[in-house]
Amino acid sequence: MSTTISDYIKAQQPRSAKAKASNTVSVFYRNLEEELDARRADHSLVTLHTREDHTVDFSSNDFLSLASTGLLRMAFFDELARHPNFQLGSTGSRLLDGNNHYIETVERELAEFHGAEAAIIVNSGYEGNGAIFSAIPRPGDVVVYDELIHASVHDGLKECLALTRLSFRHNDVDSFYETLLEVRDSQPQIRQGERSVIISVESVYSMDGDVCPLRELVDAAKEIFPAGNAVFVIDEAHSTGVQGPKGAGLVNALGLEKEIAIRMHTFGKALASTGAVILANDTIRTMLINHARSIIYTTAPSFPMLAGIRAAYTLLKSGMTQPAQDRVQLLVRHFFKHMLSKPIWNKAKEMGVLSIPLSEDWESKDHLTQIIPVWTRQKYNYFLVFHLHFNGFAAYPIDFPVVPKGTSRVRLVFHAANTEAEVEGLAQCIAAWAEEMVDIEESGKGVRIPTAARQAYSVVAAEEVKNGAAANGDKNGEKFDVVVGKGVGNGVSSGIPVSVGNGNGANGFH
Numbered sequence: 001m002s003t004t005i006s007d008y009i010k011a012q013q014p015r016s017a018k019a020k021a022s023n024t025v026s027v028f029y030r031n032l033e034e035e036l037d038a039r040r041a042d043h044s045l046v047t048l049h050t051r052e053d054h055t056v057d058f059s060s061n062d063f064l065s066l067a068s069t070g071l072l073r074m075a076f077f078d079e080l081a082r083h084p085n086f087q088l089g090s091t092g093s094r095l096l097d098g099n100n101h102y103i104e105t106v107e108r109e110l111a112e113f114h115g116a117e118a119a120i121i122v123n124s125g126y127e128g129n130g131a132i133f134s135a136i137p138r139p140g141d142v143v144v145y146d147e148l149i150h151a152s153v154h155d156g157l158k159e160c161l162a163l164t165r166l167s168f169r170h171n172d173v174d175s176f177y178e179t180l181l182e183v184r185d186s187q188p189q190i191r192q193g194e195r196s197v198i199i200s201v202e203s204v205y206s207m208d209g210d211v212c213p214l215r216e217l218v219d220a221a222k223e224i225f226p227a228g229n230a231v232f233v234i235d236e237a238h239s240t241g242v243q244g245p246k247g248a249g250l251v252n253a254l255g256l257e258k259e260i261a262i263r264m265h266t267f268g269k270a271l272a273s274t275g276a277v278i279l280a281n282d283t284i285r286t287m288l289i290n291h292a293r294s295i296i297y298t299t300a301p302s303f304p305m306l307a308g309i310r311a312a313y314t315l316l317k318s319g320m321t322q323p324a325q326d327r328v329q330l331l332v333r334h335f336f337k338h339m340l341s342k343p344i345w346n347k348a349k350e351m352g353v354l355s356i357p358l359s360e361d362w363e364s365k366d367h368l369t370q371i372i373p374v375w376t377r378q379k380y381n382y383f384l385v386f387h388l389h390f391n392g393f394a395a396y397p398i399d400f401p402v403v404p405k406g407t408s409r410v411r412l413v414f415h416a417a418n419t420e421a422e423v424e425g426l427a428q429c430i431a432a433w434a435e436e437m438v439d440i441e442e443s444g445k446g447v448r449i450p451t452a453a454r455q456a457y458s459v460v461a462a463e464e465v466k467n468g469a470a471a472n473g474d475k476n477g478e479k480f481d482v483v484v485g486k487g488v489g490n491g492v493s494s495g496i497p498v499s500v501g502n503g504n505g506a507n508g509f510h
């Protein structure tokens with residue numbers, strides 16, 4: 001059985017009672033175990049896992065397969081060879097000794113590639129969003145954001161001087177329009193063009209895989225604020241490398257470079273490296289250097305990190321990643337073609353067992369994203385993931401609070417190095433699971449769990465019996481019983497105690 005699954009299940013067993021009963025565990029650790037038990041109680045304790053070698057990757061953010069194929073490593077070694085005397089660490093904050101010619105050169109190159117006036121490289125996208133939203137909005141400004149914006153923007157907003165922050169419905173141009181009207185009508189200084197509206201969106205949403213209607217949003221903002229005091233900040237984490245000319249991102253794809261005040265590209269995903277760049281003009285760059293605590297109070301990016309980024313951009317610029325970019329498109333189309341032609345597809349969709357919103361009209365779309373969430377009834381996403389893992393496919397469930405309550409899903413990610421056969425196998429595996437769930441629901445027996453989940457829990461129970469643990473097989477079986485049927489899909493708790501997230505931006509199985 002997948003050790004990922006068995007380790008995860010085992011980790012959900014409560015510990016604090018045992019710790020309390022023991023004289024050897026201090027109150028400090030007992031209290032922490034008690035806190036962790038609160039998560040174990042609803043099977044939402046996060047455990048770390050390493051991906052098993054035998055599984056096929058339909059999960060990682062290595063979209064272009066630059067990491068798994070070693071292509072980036074070769075470009076990286078070339079870059080190192082050009083700088084044989086490199087110094088590993090940057091030796092200081094960017095404001096002190098951490099600045100150097102190399103980082104400034106790489107920043108200039110990145111700005112030029114993306115058609116921006118200035119660039120500043122930061123240690124991560126998380127830090128980048130923190131820097132932007134803590135330093136740029138001024139008192140009296142208003143921040144308007146898509147309701148599904150990344151957690152790092154929310155964390156940046158905690159330090160933000162703009163006290164009014166309003167969300168609009170995800171990717172909904174009408175809701176965006178209404179929100180801007182509300183700002184205009186309630187904020188005289190903004191109406192008079194004395195303060196700004198700062199709009200936060202992502203080019204591709206990480207958990208939904210859908211693309212921001214950026215041009216429509218830009219047009220709406222111009223119409224409502226003709227003085228130009230509505231400005232956009234776009235997070236291009238999931239479009240970098242995979243969208244636009246040579247992977248330059250959505251803004252470049254739409255030719256909106258002059259319309260967007262701030263762009264952030266991250267390098268931990270398609271570019272298989274680490275760090276991020278904020279693209280803007282010189283005023284924004286100077287503001288960040290002067291006001292962003294996450295830039296000021298940290299060591300500047302190291303040479304190996306910068307060399308990795310530069311190597312990735314060498315590949316982008318040369319056009320070497322274009323075949324990988326095209327192949328992701330081809331594989332996603334291949335998946336839709338196979339998945340939607342499965343005999344069970346329509347029935348499973350009608351019953352609410354399975355759906356893939358991004359597959360609607362896929363044939364007419366010019367661009368498909370590499371992130372394809374598969375929606376299931378609430379909590380079924382764990383069953384599907386168990387099924388996928390047992391069949392050698394790595395993908396993970398996504399739950400509240402990473403996504404809103406009642407929107408659990410399995411996130412599939414397609415990579416250039418996936419093969420057509422793997423994609424067909426994945427579609428077949430999902431269809432087989434859907435058939436089993438449909439059978440279970442139609443049998444009307446109420447309480448039943450699918451084979452993979454039963455198998456997972458009985459293996460863990462057997463191991464526990466072997467190890468003399470208190471829990472027994474029946475008890476474990478009970479824990480995962482589920483009343484299968486229509487009532488489960490409406491966001492109301494079904495009573496399945498599989499993980500439902502932990503209230504802290506991470507979900508249990510991850």
Ligand SMILES: Cc1ncc(COP(=O)(O)O)c(C=O)c1O
Nearest residue numbers: 124125126150206235237266268
């Ligand atoms: C949309 C988005 N923004 C920012 C980040 C953070 O980027 P990084 O991993 O470089 O910290 C992520 C990564 O999870 C992301 O998905």
